[in-house]
Amino acid sequence: MSQTEGAEKPGTRAEMREETERLILDAAERVFADSGFGGATMQAIAEACALPKANLHYYFSSKEKLYRQVVERIFTVWLEAADSFETSASPEVALRRYITRKMQLSREYRHGSKVWANEVMHGAPIIQDYLEITLRDWTESRVAVIRRWVDAGDIQPVDPRWLLYMIWATTQHYADFAHQIETLNNGPMSDAQWQEATGTVCAIILRGIGLDAGDAVAET
Amino acid sequence: MSQTEGAEKPGTRAEMREETERLILDAAERVFADSGFGGATMQAIAEACALPKANLHYYFSSKEKLYRQVVERIFTVWLEAADSFETSASPEVALRRYITRKMQLSREYRHGSKVWANEVMHGAPIIQDYLEITLRDWTESRVAVIRRWVDAGDIQPVDPRWLLYMIWATTQHYADFAHQIETLNNGPMSDAQWQEATGTVCAIILRGIGLDAGDAVAET
DNA sequence: GTCTATAGATTGATAGAC
DNA sequence: GTCTATCAATCTATAGAC
Numbered sequence: 275m276s277q278t279e280g281a282e283k284p285g286t287r288a289e290m291r292e293e294t295e296r297l298i299l300d301a302a303e304r305v306f307a308d309s310g311f312g313g314a315t316m317q318a319i320a321e322a323c324a325l326p327k328a329n330l331h332y333y334f335s336s337k338e339k340l341y342r343q344v345v346e347r348i349f350t351v352w353l354e355a356a357d358s359f360e361t362s363a364s365p366e367v368a369l370r371r372y373i374t375r376k377m378q379l380s381r382e383y384r385h386g387s388k389v390w391a392n393e394v395m396h397g398a399p400i401i402q403d404y405l406e407i408t409l410r411d412w413t414e415s416r417v418a419v420i421r422r423w424v425d426a427g428d429i430q431p432v433d434p435r436w437l438l439y440m441i442w443a444t445t446q447h448y449a450d451f452a453h454q455i456e457t458l459n460n461g462p463m464s465d466a467q468w469q470e471a472t473g474t475v476c477a478i479i480l481r482g483i484g485l486d487a488g489d490a491v492a493e494t
Numbered sequence: 495m496s497q498t499e500g501a502e503k504p505g506t507r508a509e510m511r512e513e514t515e516r517l518i519l520d521a522a523e524r525v526f527a528d529s530g531f532g533g534a535t536m537q538a539i540a541e542a543c544a545l546p547k548a549n550l551h552y553y554f555s556s557k558e559k560l561y562r563q564v565v566e567r568i569f570t571v572w573l574e575a576a577d578s579f580e581t582s583a584s585p586e587v588a589l590r591r592y593i594t595r596k597m598q599l600s601r602e603y604r605h606g607s608k609v610w611a612n613e614v615m616h617g618a619p620i621i622q623d624y625l626e627i628t629l630r631d632w633t634e635s636r637v638a639v640i641r642r643w644v645d646a647g648d649i650q651p652v653d654p655r656w657l658l659y660m661i662w663a664t665t666q667h668y669a670d671f672a673h674q675i676e677t678l679n680n681g682p683m684s685d686a687q688w689q690e691a692t693g694t695v696c697a698i699i700l701r702g703i704g705l706d707a708g709d710a711v712a713e714t
Numbered sequence: 715g716t717c718t719a720t721a722g723a724t725t726g727a728t729a730g731a732c
Numbered sequence: 733g734t735c736t737a738t739c740a741a742t743c744t745a746t747a748g749a750c
Contacts, residue, residue: 327744483698
């Protein structure tokens with residue numbers, strides 16, 4: 275109650291808490307992405323947000339709790355993007371929109387993507403429950419949709435899972451392997467390059483399953 | 495000189511050394527893959543190869559040296575696979591063979607792939623020189639080949655780099671995200687599933703750039 | 715809520731007996 | 733070459749003044 279509403283800068287009471295928490299979470303995300311869970315230190319995270327190390331333990335009781343919240347936040351973003359895969363749309367629209375959104379995420383949330391990749395690569399010790407419940411449910415619903423497209427003859431016969439893995443892999447690669455890409459590219463990808471890469475990914479996958487890829491593969 | 499040659503079991507002198515080194519490297523690869531560089535401990539690696547911790551430091555002076563050798567070994571395997579991308583073959587043959595080989599590697603060298611992914615994701619602090627020299631050279635030569643295919647009208651117009659990234663991403667995903675895949679798959683992928691996934695990846699990419707995908711997408 | 719100082723546990727690495 | 737014991741450094745986490 276009272277003025278707990280969306281003030282602009284300082285905010286009342288627990289609003290500052292939320293702001294500090296976000297500050298720490300952002301710093302933690304960067305450090306975890308750069309060094310992994312084991313390689314990251316509370317000291318490094320503290321320096322990344324210019325806060326005393328003890329404050330981190332005040333807001334997050336342990337390193338593992340902090341890490342868990344970072345991963346959970348990423349997963350939330352991922353879920354929102356997942357909604358762009360509309361089950362009611364046509365294959366072209368649904369897939370193109372989903373791929374485009376995932377490429378955007380790779381660009382905007384590079385650190386988050388890396389943290390997620392790290393977590394899964396190490397056997398998902400912290401978020402195995404998300405894989406087994408939320409991700410499985412989402413995947414099964416989309417698998418069903420794609421299978422319907424196959425049965426209707428809208429797209430070439432593919433096991434929906436291999437198609438989904440290809441979309442995940444290709445889009446997330448631009449975040450997780452950004453360093454390699456930038457090394458080969460002699461610097462960060464430009465706006466035009468991101469647009470072209472997104473168009474190419476869409477075109478190859480859409481045409482690859484028998485859909486009209488729209489215009490040319492490379493649209494500048 | 496003398497009998498330093500390929501004996502079968504115990505081996506002479508420095509042959510046992512090589513065998514012990516390989517034992518340690520194998521264990522280190524598993525542990526680094528599971529925990530990352532920072533998360534891995536010499537203690538854990540020692541236990542993984544049933545050797546006293548001190549012996550590891552006898553064969554490899556430091557944790558970082560050991561890690562470097564693990565990464566270098568992976569890169570060597572990667573380079574051999576890279577040769578399967580024959581510059582003289584037709585687009586269909588070259589790409590299909592390369593993709594198939596990379597899928598094999600993802601299955602046979604899962605740990606190595608993860609270590610490599612980890613290293614690159616964290617900014618390649620140890621093997622940046624490989625990226626800038628060896629990988630760049632290899633990539634540029636293949637980019638030139640693909641560009642020639644485009645110019646000749648053999649394949650759809652694509653920036654060769656987006657195509658290569660897609661191949662790397664999709665194939666390596668089956669190693670790096672194996673845990674996620676196995677969770678959704680309720681267990682490890684069967685021989686048939688590997689074969690089918692490989693066929694689907696080949697088919698989508700080949701058809702995606704305008705080539706004849708051979709038979710159906712899913713060949714069982 | 716914020717910060718300094720420090721405890722308690724773990725780590726990479728080494729010394730030295732065998 | 734192999735192993736036990738241990739050091740010095742570092743890390744997570746907390747105590748306690750402000």
